[in-house]
Amino acid sequence: MRTGNNTLPDYTDPPVDETYASIQFAPIPGFGIPHFGLFWPEIRKDFPNFQVQAPVPSATEQLEAGFRNAPSFGIQLVSSPDVRCWFLDKTQNRLIQIQNDRFIHNWRRIKGDEPYPHYPALRETLEKEWRRFCDFLTREKLGAPQVNQCEVTYINHIEYDKGWKEYSELSKVITAWAPPAESSFLPPPERVNMEVHYRIRDNLGRLHVSLTPAIRARDGKEVLQLMLLARGAPASSSVEDVFRWLDVGREWVVRGFADFTTQAMQKMWGRI
Amino acid sequence: MRNSGAVNQVAIATSGMWTLDGRSDAVAGNTSIRVGRMNQWQREAVAKVLRLAYSLRQNWDSYGSAPIRPWVVNAAIELIREVPFDNLSAPSVVPVSGGGIQLEWSEGNRDLEIEVRPDRSIEGLKVLAGMPVDDGQELTSGADIEQLFSWLIAG
Numbered sequence: 001m002r003t004g005n006n007t008l009p010d011y012t013d014p015p016v017d018e019t020y021a022s023i024q025f026a027p028i029p030g031f032g033i034p035h036f037g038l039f040w041p042e043i044r045k046d047f048p049n050f051q052v053q054a055p056v057p058s059a060t061e062q063l064e065a066g067f068r069n070a071p072s073f074g075i076q077l078v079s080s081p082d083v084r085c086w087f088l089d090k091t092q093n094r095l096i097q098i099q100n101d102r103f104i105h106n107w108r109r110i111k112g113d114e115p116y117p118h119y120p121a122l123r124e125t126l127e128k129e130w131r132r133f134c135d136f137l138t139r140e141k142l143g144a145p146q147v148n149q150c151e152v153t154y155i156n157h158i159e160y161d162k163g164w165k166e167y168s169e170l171s172k173v174i175t176a177w178a179p180p181a182e183s184s185f186l187p188p189p190e191r192v193n194m195e196v197h198y199r200i201r202d203n204l205g206r207l208h209v210s211l212t213p214a215i216r217a218r219d220g221k222e223v224l225q226l227m228l229l230a231r232g233a234p235a236s237s238s239v240e241d242v243f244r245w246l247d248v249g250r251e252w253v254v255r256g257f258a259d260f261t262t263q264a265m266q267k268m269w270g271r272i
Numbered sequence: 273m274r275n276s277g278a279v280n281q282v283a284i285a286t287s288g289m290w291t292l293d294g295r296s297d298a299v300a301g302n303t304s305i306r307v308g309r310m311n312q313w314q315r316e317a318v319a320k321v322l323r324l325a326y327s328l329r330q331n332w333d334s335y336g337s338a339p340i341r342p343w344v345v346n347a348a349i350e351l352i353r354e355v356p357f358d359n360l361s362a363p364s365v366v367p368v369s370g371g372g373i374q375l376e377w378s379e380g381n382r383d384l385e386i387e388v389r390p391d392r393s394i395e396g397l398k399v400l401a402g403m404p405v406d407d408g409q410e411l412t413s414g415a416d417i418e419q420l421f422s423w424l425i426a427g
Contacts, residue, residue, distance in 0.1 A: 018302045056298050086301070095301050106301040155300060193308035215315065217303035220323035222315060225304060 008251060009258045012270030015226075016116050017157040017216070018108035021126050021246055024058060025145035025237070027101045028137065036085045036098065039136050043129065047087035047096055055084040055099040060149055061206050061231050063199075096129055103133055103145075112218065119250055127243060134239075147237040150205075152230045152249035154257065157216060157223040163268050167192050173224065173265055174211065200252055204245070205232015207252045209260060226260070228253040305349055316362035317352045321345060321373065324365050338371035341390040348373050348388045354414055357421050382427035384420055386411070396420045 040050065084099035093114060097104035105126040107117060134144060164172040168188030171179040176196070180188065194211040207230045214225035230249035235241040258266065305322070307315045325340040332339065348365075352375070363375040371390040376383060383399035398405040398420065411417060 017304075018300055020299060020301070022299060053298065097299070097301075104299060106299075108300075108302045151299075153299070155302070155304075157304075191308050212306045212308040213315075214304040214306045214308075215318050215322060217305070217322045218326055220319040220326070222307065222319065223304075225306065 008254050009266070010118075010272045011266070012272065014116055014269050015156040015158050016154050018106060018153075018155045019116075019119075019122065020104055020106040020151075020153050021122070021250075022102060022104040022149075022151040022153075023130060023145075023147055023242060024060075024102050024149040024151070025147045028142050028145065030142050031081075031100050031137075033081050033083055035140065035142075036083070038140065039098070039133065040085075040087065042132055042136060043087055043096065047089050047094075049088040049090075049092070051086040051088065053084045053086055053097075055082060056102065058101055058149075059151070059231065061233070063203050063206070063232075094125070098133070103130060105129060110218070119254075123243070123246070123250075126246075127239065130242070131239060145237060147234055147242055149231055150234050150242055150245045150249060152246055152253055154228050154253050156226040156228075156257070157214075158226055158265070159221070159223050163265050171262075173262060175260060175262055198252075198256070200230065200232060200248065204248060205230060207249075207256050209256060226257075228256050228260075230256075310353065311358045313358075313360045313362045314352050314355070317365065317375070318349055320362065320365040321348050321352070321375075324367060324373070328367055332367065333369055335369065337367075337369045338390070340367060340373055341371040343392060344371060344373050344388050344390055347392075347394065348375065351375070351386065351388065351394065351411075351417065354417055355421055356414075356418050357425060360421075360425070377421075377424055379424050380427040382424050384424045386420070398423055 040047075081100060084097055084102075087096045087098070089095070091114075092110050093107060095106045095108075097106065105122065107122055137143060137145065158173060160166070164170070166188070167190065168180065170177045170189070170192055174194075176194075177192075180186075191213050192211065193213075194209075196209045198207040198209070200207055207228065210225075210227045210229075212225055213222060215222050230252045232245060232249065234245035258271075263271075305318050307318060310318065322345070325345045328339045330339055331337060360377060360379075363377045366374050366376065368374050368387060368389070372388055374385055374387045376385050378384075381401045383402075385397045385399060387395050387397075389395070394411040395408050396411050396416070397408040409416065409420075411420070
């Protein structure tokens with residue numbers, strides 16, 4: 001195991017296509033478009049390319065009574081400036097995304113055969129860059145970010161014809177899906193979309209699991225996309241509390257993945 | 273057979289990844305199109321658009337043409353999603369100089385050509401027995417799409 005938690009499952013060839021960790025904070029007053037340019041030189045050696053994107057809406061887990069298992073819908077306010085900047089490394093595998101109320105670090109497959117770098121390395125990069133961003137905000141007299149949500153997401157692409165062929169065999173992939181009974185009236189499903197939501201212990205947040213057919217952009221191939229997203233509020237805005245929450249979120253994603261998928265598939269992915 | 277997903281307005285994504293519910297989930301750096309609610313021809317069409325978009329580079333036509341623009345890819349996929357009919361064949365998908373895409377459906381002696389342009393316009397052209405029926409029309413709503421496809425399958 002190459003993570004901080006030696007009891008977590010690990011895989012030599014996991015089906016992960018992308019993973020990202022997001023730190024969301026209250027919109028920073030005074031943070032404007034020039035600050036993207038002022039910050040870039042600080043990370044340009046590692047992230048020499050950039051792209052301008054539309055900002056993503058804020059997302060907050062509602063954990064009080066009355067929640068109906070639906071993430072944010074309807075009108076969503078996007079804070080000013082209406083810009084999100086991607087800073088990409090040379091390989092385009094890693095990117096840092098910054099907007100007025102979010103800081104995100106992604107790792108993604110571009111060619112498809114890159115080895116997954118594993119969480120400790122991604123965590124180390126995120127912490128280094130987050131500290132650098134916070135130092136920058138302090139120097140610019142913009143204040144320390146007031147963190148309100150953290151998020152860890154893994155997007156897995158489970159390919160057809162590798163351990164299963166079609167949706168009649170979905171129980172070979174997903175433990176929560178029972179095989180059809182012999183006397184079953186219904187034919188095998190053509191396709192399956194599934195969303196499951198779990199409350200993280202001690203009301204720390206929520207784990208969202210979604211399963212859906214998806215077409216991968218880089219090769220136009222249809223796959224079964226299994227996304228696990230853990231989101232919740234850290235105890236405080238301190239770096240220690242933020243990363244403590246991210247570690248918990250990551251643990252729920254990893255353990256959730258192990259519970260959600262079958263041992264046969266995990267064996268194929270090289271479970272250690 | 274009509275697809276139950278008919279809409280009154282064309283909603284074109286300008287960036288990001290479309291999710292199960294058609295909402296943009298742009299935090300992901302990679303693009304993947306969720307197709308769980310699409311029928312067979314729509315899934316084939318989306319795969320064609322993506323393969324084409326990711327295979328073309330700058331100057332793909334030797335005349336300095338730009339690669340297919342992200343907006344064009346998103347708009348083409350959203351258009352495919354909004355077609356309110358199930359019993360179609362997947363369209364041919366061809367690049368257009370300047371960074372656009374043309375989708376071409378054929379039913380009997382009727383052809384329908386829809387061009388998604390990098391200037392953020394979409395134009396549909398009806399062709400009957402190899403001859404254009406009119407000068408083409410700009411598509412601005414789901415009703416425009418439904419009207420064109422109703423003509424196509426009436427052949």
